[in-house]
Amino acid sequence: MPYLAAVGPSDDLAQAGEERLAGEESVRGAVRSERRKEILRQRREELGLSQEDVAARLRISVRAYGNWERGLVKEWTDRKLLALAEALEMSERQCFWLFRVMVDRDPPPTWRAAEESRLPEDPAQRDYLCDYAALMEAVPYPSFLVDHRWDVALTNSAFDRLFQTVRPHPTALPDDNFLRFVLFHPDAAAVLEDHEPAWCVPLLAQFATALAASPDDEGLRSIRQEVARDPFMEAAYRYGVPHWLTTHGSEAAEQDGAVRSVRHPDPRWGLVRCRMVAESSRMLEGMGLTRVTLILSAPQGLPAGPVHGGAGIENRPQGRLRAVPPLGE
Numbered sequence: 001m002p003y004l005a006a007v008g009p010s011d012d013l014a015q016a017g018e019e020r021l022a023g024e025e026s027v028r029g030a031v032r033s034e035r036r037k038e039i040l041r042q043r044r045e046e047l048g049l050s051q052e053d054v055a056a057r058l059r060i061s062v063r064a065y066g067n068w069e070r071g072l073v074k075e076w077t078d079r080k081l082l083a084l085a086e087a088l089e090m091s092e093r094q095c096f097w098l099f100r101v102m103v104d105r106d107p108p109p110t111w112r113a114a115e116e117s118r119l120p121e122d123p124a125q126r127d128y129l130c131d132y133a134a135l136m137e138a139v140p141y142p143s144f145l146v147d148h149r150w151d152v153a154l155t156n157s158a159f160d161r162l163f164q165t166v167r168p169h170p171t172a173l174p175d176d177n178f179l180r181f182v183l184f185h186p187d188a189a190a191v192l193e194d195h196e197p198a199w200c201v202p203l204l205a206q207f208a209t210a211l212a213a214s215p216d217d218e219g220l221r222s223i224r225q226e227v228a229r230d231p232f233m234e235a236a237y238r239y240g241v242p243h244w245l246t247t248h249g250s251e252a253a254e255q256d257g258a259v260r261s262v263r264h265p266d267p268r269w270g271l272v273r274c275r276m277v278a279e280s281s282r283m284l285e286g287m288g289l290t291r292v293t294l295i296l297s298a299p300q301g302l303p304a305g306p307v308h309g310g311a312g313i314e315n316r317p318q319g320r321l322r323a324v325p326p327l328g329e
Helices: 003-046 051-058 062-069 078-087 092-103 111-118 123-137 157-162 178-184 195-213 218-229 231-248 282-286
Strands: 143-146 152-155 259-263 271-279 290-296
Touching (some): 003 092, 051 078, 123 282, 143 157, 195 218
Antiparallel strands (some): 143 152, 259 271
């Protein structure tokens, strides 16, 4: 009996088995797709939120969120899923379930750090951050809250406008992790002038100090691994930072008081000098947060016009410095 004839029935059985498995996989895929749609809709309805409410929390259009809820998403990135978990007020367990249903894996190791800073469990801290957001929004300069991992907890509208032309990125958006943005986003150099010497190296120096202080921090270790995978950044970290610190001193790596330049998308401003002011309060320190504000210097001859809300920076009354005599005089 010819060999092919002898194995024919077995081949038929194998083919039938493959077709059955493919059919089962197709059914499972359809069920999984429906679960993906239901998980978002059900959680939204549990919270009593409309699609408009969730879209506003995500800062995307209602149509875009409607596509998310219908499963019309090209790729479920970590950033999208983490934003959904935050907007839908999911617990840690619910967030892990969301990732398992959507992409069949666990959230990234930095999730807990970002969640702790963005959604404090303490009601007093939550209320404080809500009021602090109003304070930051009243400031005409780009301002943001950041933790020791450079995870961004809060930004104001001026910050969002400064980085409005930055394209989407899965891990390195300026309002997600500012250090990752500076080091890894392809658009960073378009906004941050003298990108490598003025921004990358000083932040790498700060990062090295933070990693030395917390060598077991998963968020910092994740950034270190990403630096190691980038030959340019690895060389800057290993050789550029030590040389830079020897030349400029460790104080040059401090954020507070540093003078740098940014390129504002508003053509009236263009390339503008900015001074970084880093500060904290008792409540912010308790949450491990620092506020960083970029004080932009209005270019000479800038025409009057709004930069933040109604009054522009150039139209605001200048604060007066008053000499305060030492105590005892």
